[in-house]
Structure formats: structure tokens, C-alpha cells
Amino acid sequence: MPKKDKTMNKVIASLLLALMAAPLAAQTSGDIPKLVVGITVDQLRTDYLQMMQHLFSEKGFKRLMNEGLMYENVTFDFPKPDRASATASIYTGTYPSYNGIPSNTLYNITRKRVESVLFDISKMGNYTDETVSAQNLLTSTVSDELKIASDGFSAVYSIAPTFEQAILSAGHAANSAFWFNEANGKWATSTYYNDIPAYIDVANRENSLSERIDTLSWQPLLPISRYTGLPYLTQDFLFKHVFSKYKQQKYSLFKRSGLMNEEVTRMARTFIENGGLGSHSLPDMLNIGYSAANFQDKSIQEYSLEIQDTYIRLDRELGRLLDLIDKKIGLNNTVIFLTSTGYFNGEGKEAGVFNVPAGEFYPRRATALLNMYLMAIYGQGDWVEGYHNREIFLNHKLITDKQIPLEEIQTRAAEFIIQMTGVQDVVTSYLLLHGQWNNRIDAVRRGYHRKLSGDLLLEIQPGWEIVYENIDNTRDYVRANAIPAPLFFFGKNIKPQHVMRPVKATAIAPTVARILRIRSPNAALESALPEIY
The missing domain is CATH 3.30.1360.150 (Gyrase A; domain 2)
Incomplete structure (x- = not known):
């Protein structure tokens, strides 16, 4: 065959390959959402969601249940999960033995004291005197892997009531992580992160909780007769928690109330409306922490109305968040995953009259x-x-x-x-x-x-x-029984399905990585959940 013909054949073959690859590449990039929203709800329970479903709106949890992929039972497979260890496990895809986050706090043998697992004396706080960072998190998170895959171009932010949720979902490479400072009512961060958007400074100066808290009180959102979500716990009197009367503790108690989730959504709105999330050529990620814990971490026997009101208000906030995302980015351009930290502190001790062995x-x-x-x-x-x-x-x-x-x-x-x-x-x-x-x-x-x-x-x-x-x-x-924890995926290319089998929390990060078409975190142990394919 003449040399000219061989060259022409190579050109034609290359063109054919390019033409065949183009639709595939377009399909692959088109499958990737513009925005991933990761929501971790501290102490959220599947059984409570099911029992209180009749109290929910159509736009929050019901929407996830009816239109999303729902897993009823996420297991953490290690003893004593708490806010820090569970959040780390969700975002790293591995256990404390690898990621270095076994609990909220640790005993420091050198200093002979208990301190935060995220304590880092080398860093300073902005709007806080807390010295914390992601330095002690020993493995990468799915947030880190998105930053690495995009060469830093993807925007990654985290906001939560606590620094454990905020930092451990943000990971090492995020633009920044913000949490609620219970000393002054501001949204705080660490100098470990180098991006503090100007609009957050404005929000802290002009619209922080410190300007409003003395006018706020927490009362039932619905008529008292409708609080029938926990049928074995009956309480026929109203509650009203006025935060101004707590003086030095008012921010701390607000943080542990059902109103805190409204402040989180308010801050999420600030990021979505001002941060350009979902408008870039590469996907962005917003991690949000909510709480379904009972007031002051007390038992449901003491505050049975408060825990129901917390779930009702959380449902409304979730609906507002979904509507906002749909308006600004489009739910068809977004994937949302929502899960729990897999434990619950609200169980009270049984009365001695029932003769249950105790001590x-x-x-x-x-x-x-x-x-x-x-x-x-x-x-x-x-x-x-x-x-x-x-x-x-x-x-x-x-x-x-x-x-x-x-x-x-x-x-x-x-x-x-x-x-x-x-x-x-x-x-x-x-x-x-x-x-x-x-x-x-x-x-x-x-x-x-x-x-x-x-x-x-x-x-x-x-x-x-x-x-x-x-x-x-x-x-x-001490209770050893497992707490049923839910997991939802919702949005772009997610088909409605209800899955009863238990799934591991360590499978969440690999599943999100699969949705984003990036590597799993470097110590992730599981494959992506098959239902998302």
C-alpha cells in the first residue's frame, strides 16, 4: 500500500475514533451534577421520620422519601459513634482506626487533659477563640478528592452548628468550613482555611444571631393537639424557651434548640445566592450540618414535644433548602445526599418501678x-x-x-x-x-x-x-441497641427506590465519588452502592 494511502487511513481512523468518543465524553460529563450537597443530620432516626411523617410538609422529607433513593438503615460498624467519628466515617469512607477520629474528644497523655479531637494549637480562629483544624484527620475525604480532581477549581464549603461537622465534612482542601460560635452567635472558621468570602463577613456584622436572639423564643410550630408522633410519650402542656433569660448561656442553649437549623439554612442561602455554586465548568460541593438532637441533649421523656417540634422544623428547613437549590441551580443539575450520624443521646433511664436491671x-x-x-x-x-x-x-x-x-x-x-x-x-x-x-x-x-x-x-x-x-x-x-439511621440520594439521574437492606456508612463517600466521576477517598473500604448505577 502506498505511503500516502496509509497516512490517509490513519487520519480517517483517528477521525472515526474522535467521532465515536465525542458522544461518550459528552454523555459522561453531562452525567456529572453541577453541585453536590451533602447533608449530615446529627442523631437523625429513621423510625422517628416514619412516626412523624404525618406532621411533615410535602416539600421536605416526604419529597426525599417519594422521589429519592432511600436506605432505611445505615450501619457504622464500630463502637460508640458520635458526631465527630460518624461524620469522619461518612466523608472518608473508612473507620477511626484509619482516619484518626475515634470520638469528639480525646485524652491527651502529654498534657494530661481531655481536648477536642480537632485541637490544633498552631491555628487561630476567625470570630472564635477555638483553635481547631482538619490536621488530625489522617485520610482524605470525598471533598478533598473533588478538589484534587478539579485541580482546585471546584468550590467546596461546609457549614454546620458544630466545628466537628463543619471541618470533618470539609476535609483538608476545602475553601473553608464555618460553624456556629456559641460564645458570640457569629459564624466562625479557622485560619487552617484561607477563603473567607466577603459576604460571610457582612452576614456576621449585619445579620448575625447576636442582633436578634433577645427577641427570639422557641414555641411549638403547630397546634399542640397535632404532636402525636411519639405515641407512648404524652405531654399536654406547651413549652416556651425564651433565650434572653439565659444570659451567658443563651447562644449555647439556642444551638441545642430546634431553631438552630433555621440559622444553618439562612447561612446556606447566603452561600448559594452569593457564592456562584453550581455555575462553574466543574462541579462544586456544599456540605451542610443539621441537628435532630433533643433540647439541651436531654431525654425524650423530659422533652417529648421539643423533639417532635425539632423534626417538624427540620422538615420545613429541608423544604426551603430544596426550593432554593431548584430556583438557583436546578434540582436536575444537583445531587443531594442526606444521612445521619447513627447514634442518639435522647434515651432516658427506665424508672426503677419496672425492675429492669441497672446500676x-x-x-x-x-x-x-x-x-x-x-x-x-x-x-x-x-x-x-x-x-x-x-x-x-x-x-x-x-x-x-x-x-x-x-x-x-x-x-x-x-x-x-x-x-x-x-x-x-x-x-x-x-x-x-x-x-x-x-x-x-x-x-x-x-x-x-x-x-x-x-x-x-x-x-x-x-x-x-x-x-x-x-x-x-x-x-x-448506656444502651447497646442499634439506632436506625437513614440515607437518601436525590436529584440528577437518581431513580426513586426504597431499600430495606442495611448499608455501611463507609459506602457513602465512594458512592458520591462515583456520582462525581472522581477517585474515592484514599482509605475508602467499600464500592459505590449499586442502586445509583
């Missing part, structure tokens, strides 16, 4: 007795460094100086603690790292981080209360 466990007394026991074996010394979040920390420097094998002293300590009334089980860190694996150990291991967690991990019997004597006798009521 009180005092960590301070338990650790004092343990220290005395270890002194009887190994000699004088402060063998126990501290206790936090059902974990006991031993004095590793003293153990090393005395040349005592760590496995030996941990085993002796565990054998002593497990004999105490109310202790269901004790697992040592040595066993987690070096012992045989089984389902029980595997679950504990997922929530354990070798550089952050304690030497002894305690399981307290369900029905018992942990009483912290050194902080106003704060009580932690």
Missing part, C-alpha cells in the same frame, strides 16, 4: 482501685494516667522504666476491672494489635486508633449509667 459505674473510683491493685503488684507509682470515654490509660513511661511487659500489666489490669459490677467486657490494646481476630474484636478494632486510644477499652452493661463525679455528676446512660 451506676463510677470511673473515678474504678481507676483509683485499679491503681491501688497495680501498686500492690508492681510497687508505688501512678500506674493509671486517666480515664476517658470508657477507656483507661496506663502510665507507659513508668511501665517502661520498671521494665514491665506491656501485655502483662494490661492483662492484669483487665482481669481486675472485669470483676467490677457493671463491667460487661474489657479489651486490651495489646490484644487488639496482636491477638486473634473474631467478630467482637474486629468491631472494637475498627473504632480503635493505636496512637490515640487507651490501654483498656471497657464495655459497660446496657441499662447502667456512667457517673462522672468530677464534672457535676454528669451521667452517661
Whole structure:
């Protein structure tokens, strides 16, 4: 074949390939939404959504249930999920053993104090004196991966009532993360992030809660007769919480009220209307944190009307948010995912008249007795460094100086603690790292981080209360039952479906990554959920 013909054939082949690839490329880019909105609702329960469905509008949760992809039960598969560990798991697609976020707070052995898991003394706060950042988050988030894939061009913002929700959903590479400062009513951020839009400064100066809170009160949104969402909890008197009377605590109590979600939506509106989200050539991401916790983190027995009103108001805020997105960007250009942090603090202790086995466990007394026991074996010394979040920390420097094998002293300590009334089980860190694996150990291991967690991990019997004597006798009521947590996907190319099978929280980030056509976070363990294909 002449050389000229060969060259012509190559050109024709290249053109044919380009023509075939063009529709495919167009289809792929067209499948990607212009905006992803990630919504994490702290302590949201599927069963409460179902029981209160008759109280909802047609534009909020009902819309997600009827027009979206709904999973009834998200599992977190590690012990004691809380606001920080759950949010981190959702956005990183992995467990605390990898991402370094086992709980809201940690016991710092060096400083001998409890501090935030996000504490970072090297950073300053804007509109806050809190020194926090994403530095201690050890793996990437799906928000980070969008920034990386777009070479930084995608805008990524997060807003939430708490810095844990805001920072852990934003990740390391976001433009910025904002949370509500309960000291002054402003929206705060960290110098870890370098983008503070001018319109946020304006909102803080001219329209912050500090200008309005003294005129606000929280009362039932609907007539009292309609609050029938929790049929076993009947309360026939109205509530009215006037925040101005709380003085120094007014912002703190507002933050824990059903009105806080309205402030979050107000800030989300500011970003959507002023930030150009969804108008760029590459997709943007807005992460929003809401709360479905009960007032002041009290039990539903104490505040049964408040928890229902919180859900009703949250439903209205969700409807407002969806309408705003539809108006500004278009729901057909947006994918929204909404999920829960998978735990609930609102269960109260059963009355003694029902004879349900119960008791009180005092960590301070338990650790004092343990220290005395270890002194009887190994000699004088402060063998126990501290206790936090059902974990006991031993004095590793003293153990090393005395040349005592760590496995030996941990085993002796565990054998002593497990004999105490109310202790269901004790697992040592040595066993987690070096012992045989089984389902029980595997679950504990997922929530354990070798550089952050304690030497002894305690399981307290369900029905018992942990009483912290050194902080106003704060009580932690123990229940081991799972909380049903929902997951919704809604918007562009999402087909309505109701899925009953349990799904892992660690599958959420890979699913969002699949929707965006980007890599999953670098420690993500699961594949995307098949229903979105």
C-alpha cells in the first residue's frame, strides 16, 4: 500500500475514533451534577421520620422519601459513634482506626487533659477563640478528592452548628468550613482555611444571631393537639424557651434548640445566592450540618414535644433548602445526599418501678482501685494516667522504666476491672494489635486508633449509667441497641427506590465519588452502592 494511502487511513481512523468518543465524553460529563450537597443530620432516626411523617410538609422529607433513593438503615460498624467519628466515617469512607477520629474528644497523655479531637494549637480562629483544624484527620475525604480532581477549581464549603461537622465534612482542601460560635452567635472558621468570602463577613456584622436572639423564643410550630408522633410519650402542656433569660448561656442553649437549623439554612442561602455554586465548568460541593438532637441533649421523656417540634422544623428547613437549590441551580443539575450520624443521646433511664436491671459505674473510683491493685503488684507509682470515654490509660513511661511487659500489666489490669459490677467486657490494646481476630474484636478494632486510644477499652452493661463525679455528676446512660439511621440520594439521574437492606456508612463517600466521576477517598473500604448505577 502506498505511503500516502496509509497516512490517509490513519487520519480517517483517528477521525472515526474522535467521532465515536465525542458522544461518550459528552454523555459522561453531562452525567456529572453541577453541585453536590451533602447533608449530615446529627442523631437523625429513621423510625422517628416514619412516626412523624404525618406532621411533615410535602416539600421536605416526604419529597426525599417519594422521589429519592432511600436506605432505611445505615450501619457504622464500630463502637460508640458520635458526631465527630460518624461524620469522619461518612466523608472518608473508612473507620477511626484509619482516619484518626475515634470520638469528639480525646485524652491527651502529654498534657494530661481531655481536648477536642480537632485541637490544633498552631491555628487561630476567625470570630472564635477555638483553635481547631482538619490536621488530625489522617485520610482524605470525598471533598478533598473533588478538589484534587478539579485541580482546585471546584468550590467546596461546609457549614454546620458544630466545628466537628463543619471541618470533618470539609476535609483538608476545602475553601473553608464555618460553624456556629456559641460564645458570640457569629459564624466562625479557622485560619487552617484561607477563603473567607466577603459576604460571610457582612452576614456576621449585619445579620448575625447576636442582633436578634433577645427577641427570639422557641414555641411549638403547630397546634399542640397535632404532636402525636411519639405515641407512648404524652405531654399536654406547651413549652416556651425564651433565650434572653439565659444570659451567658443563651447562644449555647439556642444551638441545642430546634431553631438552630433555621440559622444553618439562612447561612446556606447566603452561600448559594452569593457564592456562584453550581455555575462553574466543574462541579462544586456544599456540605451542610443539621441537628435532630433533643433540647439541651436531654431525654425524650423530659422533652417529648421539643423533639417532635425539632423534626417538624427540620422538615420545613429541608423544604426551603430544596426550593432554593431548584430556583438557583436546578434540582436536575444537583445531587443531594442526606444521612445521619447513627447514634442518639435522647434515651432516658427506665424508672426503677419496672425492675429492669441497672446500676451506676463510677470511673473515678474504678481507676483509683485499679491503681491501688497495680501498686500492690508492681510497687508505688501512678500506674493509671486517666480515664476517658470508657477507656483507661496506663502510665507507659513508668511501665517502661520498671521494665514491665506491656501485655502483662494490661492483662492484669483487665482481669481486675472485669470483676467490677457493671463491667460487661474489657479489651486490651495489646490484644487488639496482636491477638486473634473474631467478630467482637474486629468491631472494637475498627473504632480503635493505636496512637490515640487507651490501654483498656471497657464495655459497660446496657441499662447502667456512667457517673462522672468530677464534672457535676454528669451521667452517661448506656444502651447497646442499634439506632436506625437513614440515607437518601436525590436529584440528577437518581431513580426513586426504597431499600430495606442495611448499608455501611463507609459506602457513602465512594458512592458520591462515583456520582462525581472522581477517585474515592484514599482509605475508602467499600464500592459505590449499586442502586445509583
